[in-house]
Amino acid sequence: MEIKEFTKSYIEKSSPDEDRLFKDFLDSKEPYTSIFTNNPWLRPPDFKNPLKFDGQYWDTTVGRKHPFWKTKKLPSPTKEIKQIRKDFKKWGYALIEDGMSQDQCRIFMERLLEQAEGEKLAGVKSMTPSGQYVHTLINKGEVFRKCIEQDTDAVQAGILIEKFLNETLGDGWICHSFLANGAEKGFYPQVLHLDQSPLSPWITEDAPALVNTLYIPQDVNEDNGGTLIIPGSHKNIIKAGSNGKVGKLNPAINLEAKAGTIMLFDGRLLHGTGVNKTDKIRFVAAMSNVKSWMRSQENWIISVDPKIIKSASPKLLHRMGMQAATYGGTIEGFGMGASGRINESFGSIKHFREAFDAGEYIRVGELSPYSSKKDLNKKYTLKDAIKAAKSSN
Ligand SMILES: [Fe+2]
Incomplete structure (x- = not known):
């Protein structure tokens, strides 16, 4: 039986924005708001x-x-x-x-x-x-x-x-x-x-x-x-x-x-x-x-079964830390500039994880102007991931 108080419509109706806990603090964008207001330079x-x-x-x-x-x-x-x-x-x-x-x-x-x-x-x-x-x-x-x-x-x-x-x-x-x-x-x-x-x-x-x-x-x-x-x-x-x-x-x-x-x-x-x-x-x-605790306790990136990754919803991937943001979870710089939103293509690190699971993850390693053509033209996973993110955008 449906419980009225647990329905989406009831909860929405009982949640006007002004009731939101800690609203002023969490929305303040401090310390930057006051930094820019008081120091326009x-x-x-x-x-x-x-x-x-x-x-x-x-x-x-x-x-x-x-x-x-x-x-x-x-x-x-x-x-x-x-x-x-x-x-x-x-x-x-x-x-x-x-x-x-x-x-x-x-x-x-x-x-x-x-x-x-x-x-x-x-x-x-x-x-x-x-x-x-x-x-x-x-x-x-x-x-x-x-x-x-x-x-x-x-x-x-x-x-x-x-x-x-x-x-x-x-x-x-x-x-x-x-x-x-x-x-x-x-x-x-x-x-x-x-x-x-x-x-x-x-x-x-x-x-x-x-x-x-x-x-x-x-x-x-x-x-x-x-x-x-x-x-x-x-x-x-x-x-x-x-x-x-x-x-x-x-x-x-x-x-x-x-x-x-x-x-x-x-x-x-x-x-x-x-x-x-x-x-x-x-x-x-x-x-x-x-500080040592500043990461997820469970290391999802390693531990989640590939089968689950394959069928996971964007929301579940996000919960497992597979949606990188500028300050967290980036791979070889991929994800810098992303905000960590669900389904954000330039933050999704699923591509890397799949390449990893398939044994095909090619990392950018030591390179130089003297690197061989073969090394310079490798199918770097980073390159692929950027391409995939662009095409899904
Ligand atoms: Fe910095």
Whole structure:
């Protein structure tokens, strides 16, 4: 027998929008609503027109040349963990001096540049409004795998980094992603953001839920797109808290750092890729790390039976985490830009899972201009998945 109170029509009728629990908070789009209202210079650029330099956040310079910042004692690169803790707490970031040796930088950079070139030639390069990205570095060179493990063969400050992440995120933290961000001439700055935005509108006040480690294998500065940061902005975010408004913020600067520096930064620090005014691509690589629980308890991607995947409804696939979004569940970068909606073709990772089950998943691995024709023309699953998503759109 039908139970009236459980029917769709009854429930709809008894659910006017104003009754929705936590409505104001969940719909607030904070902290960004107040950030943009109180700091209009932080609004994103017009991606359809050439970039203007009119006092916006990307129209800036490095700390030591900035009229507001030059008298402040911003973090300078250090090897001393005690100083790193102080800088991180006060400014939301700290710089490890010579975190990678010059040799380690060279190996890192050579592999990265060749990979970027190889991905262009293989038709699998990932373009963003800032420039070329190289995703899923784990598959693209031993040096990158070693960085993820903080192996001192690839990153001489590995022990320090691991200790710092254990302290700030708690033991058992996991790597969220490791990818290289290119900034290229004629492209745009990234919108300034907090890396732990997926938690918004909640703000974690006592500690971050995400800590990023930015590998800087080449010199960066105000000319080649040194990362934009607002030093200390994590404190403005913390002060606003989970239900407050962010007030006026201090100006942004470009990060200035020598090759080998590693920036540790708080998931609540406002930052983004800078504008590269030089002719050479600028690469940094972000390995962000999250608390150990920040994934589904059941690893559906491995455990769900192929027969179930085959017949699953779009809703069930979504529930199993097979609908990637920018900040979760991407495969080789596929799904970045998706919002995680049911049936969103550019976020559906079913194609990869089916290829995997059939033993036909071909990952983009090490590539370079010297790769064989065979390697450059492989039937990469990523390429197929993009094609399939386009045709179903
Ligand atoms: Fe970021």
